[in-house]
Amino acid sequence: MAALCRGRHRWKRINILNVFTRSLTGKFDYDLLVIGGGSGGLSCSKEAAQLGQKVAVLDYVEPSAKGTKWGLGGTCVNVGCIPKKLMHQAALLGTAVKDAKKYGWQISETVSHDWATMAEAIQNHVRSLNWGHRVQLQDKKVKYLNLKGSLVDEHTVRGLTKAGKGTILTAKNIVIATGGRPNYPTNIPGAMEHGITSDDIFWLKKSPGKTLVVGASYVALECAGFLTGIGLDTTVMVRSIALRGFDRQMAGLVTDYMEAYGTSFAWKSIPKRVEKLSSGALQVTWTDTQTGREHKDTYDSVLWAVGRAPETKTLGLDKLGVELNEESGKIVVGADESTSVPNIYAFGDIGEGRPELTPTAVKAGKLLARRLAGQSTEVMNYDNVPTTVFTPLEYGCVGLSEEEAETRHGKDGIEVYHAFYKPLEFTVAERDAGQCYIKVVCERGGDQKILGLHFTGPNAGEVTQGFSMGLQCGATYSHLLQTVGIHPSCAEEVVKINITKRSGLDPTVTGC
Template structure:
């Protein structure tokens, strides 16, 4: 151990003191040390504390390139799920106001939206959640430090304050749950200097105005969707396909609806540079990948939504030998969330091959805490995790996409039941229903086990959540047929679906 302290890492005397003391006594300051105060890290720490563990959480938010910073709670609370859903709701309310007139409501005068009023309300709600998380940790006797954490060995972490003050902490087990941050493209002049990301959009005090959203992930489409719904000019620049990794038929329905809704799309386009003009406007130059033609347009804001990078670089993983995937930067984890180094665990967005979803991180964190406390042995089940894309026409799904099912079972081994349906609430408002669609993907043979369910329509998340339970329980198409629907709802259409793609029959639902 003394040799280690004299080695290439050049440990400070205080670090060596903690390491040597722990080695000699076999005692640690904490049972569990969690690096990362996002949804997963908080869930893990609180669960462990309830099971009698002595727990500490380190969390520190590096400001975004544009200087945006926030409090405890991670991406979901501050710059993800929560503000995103509230801005989506704001946009839905705008559409509802238009629909209301068809239902007899007298709307006097022009309807307009004030960004600052919405932003203040949402940001105040987020701050209340930040405070709530701190109170919960205190109530559950979890120590919280607003400090950066990095590994010194399998039981030791160096914690550093904003001012640079260092502390060394030891724990029996260390959990890494630092999540990820949006990427900027590194090969486009002006991208970082003039662009923003999802780390910034939700904390803007003023409207972003005419906005170019670069990327076709769910983050890109959701952002462009609510901007359009707020009455702003929004364009999505797509290199190849939208919603990569999702069912591509459903992705097409989502983007078709968005185009009809008013969102512009620049398909097969690659940005080359962003320049700020003397007027203050941002001039974006891009290339059509099919024709090679160069195009330009000006925008008030450019939002980069081209993927996320795991927050692993500052964790000191190389010092202790934690294995990462060199291409993705994510930590290689086993099914029990353990890493290549004993007593060090990782889960959530930084885990290689793990879904980047808040609920999976929360569940994985709780189960890990129980295992580490010797109070359980259940592993996280990452199969059949439901999710929803909160675009203007919402898209919910659980299980396999049609492409995945065909790859796994062959085209002849899969039966797809589908339906185009008309939400009752769209009828009086005379809204376009051509993209309201659902499909249930089943094994064709044996008992026709349901492999995947996909739904585009109102309240897609609420619809999908209930059916996700069925997939967890091994539901079959026969189970679905025996389920009585609630009338009149969109969800009941799932229980009534009976036309197969293979048949070639018209899948449009008629009647009630």
């Protein structure tokens, strides 16, 4: 205890000396110090360095509850977008192999999937990205520090090594870009002891086998989709609704396709406990909230996808008076990413009300760096940000959902154009296209400005990306009609769309 007290007094003396020295010299170790080495933090730091700022990045990954850890690059690179998309691609290739027979390919042997081969290749790619980020920081003269950072004051950060050795760093401005981590439910016995999260699934050496995915966010559905696609028995347990925050009709199409694709759904169900049997299997007990009945089944893996929590607890924000949203735990930020404390900024997933998307964090980080360097006054525009859910049938969207448009403009103030279409690729393969659908939500009056665009089908991300620029430019329905489509493509169905929901006519596309 005496040693601990001496340690505290030593840090106090260092902090006082540090502040005193700064007040005399007016100098800092860095112009900008970024806490968090994810996509946003790296983007911000590299941009600042390019503009002549002296910059350091602190990044430290706390292992998951299962001990999974990874390198520089944050969630997207290590346990998010990149490995997710690659495993989604593995699943798409499995579907393509089935389609190939209809196209004349002679595939004589039984096709099976090997998890270890896929996982090793993806993990090696992620490691190459980790190394690439370190090289980029070095090339751009950004100091990379593998330290766990916490704030001492508005210009000072304490960094801790894995061994517990402390370092004091000062900066004119401090940026927090620590992102978030998956939640475990705290009221379900065995949840953490026997379950995994998205922090673990991409780094498993062995197949997860028969898997229960608890949750219905895009993370849950994407994971369930690629697990089903590579041939694993997969069930999604849904407490209330799927894809909360997305268009309701589109969410239903996504889950309908997944059920037809082979994923099982336990709707309106709440898990009660997870127990490990002597056989090694995990027995899950849950309640059907519609009937009140209790059910049990066994699984090889239980994947919790029940939300994410911001990485704010260890930053010392409360001592500095940085305002947090009490409910979400996220940092309250202004339009310029400023916090309630001068010289401290925050952006990305950790910011209250910000979309939890890599591209927005990357762009917001660059713009923040330019403003802090005095090179720009431009702030991030968070309107009409496109995104795609990489489920077996991909869902891309930009702008307002139909529900949001109704709330803002009234049911009589919007016009919804829609179409069910069949991708040409599905025809020979005899695949069901019942959930391939396009919806364009417009203002009803005037030029019929497009408020939102929604698309389910192959390559949804590629389709949505192009149309998202149109929304940024104020596209109208007449602009769509003036656009020449590329034939034959799925994207051309968007510019051909002409049936309104209000008309009650059949929106099924027939012919060219």
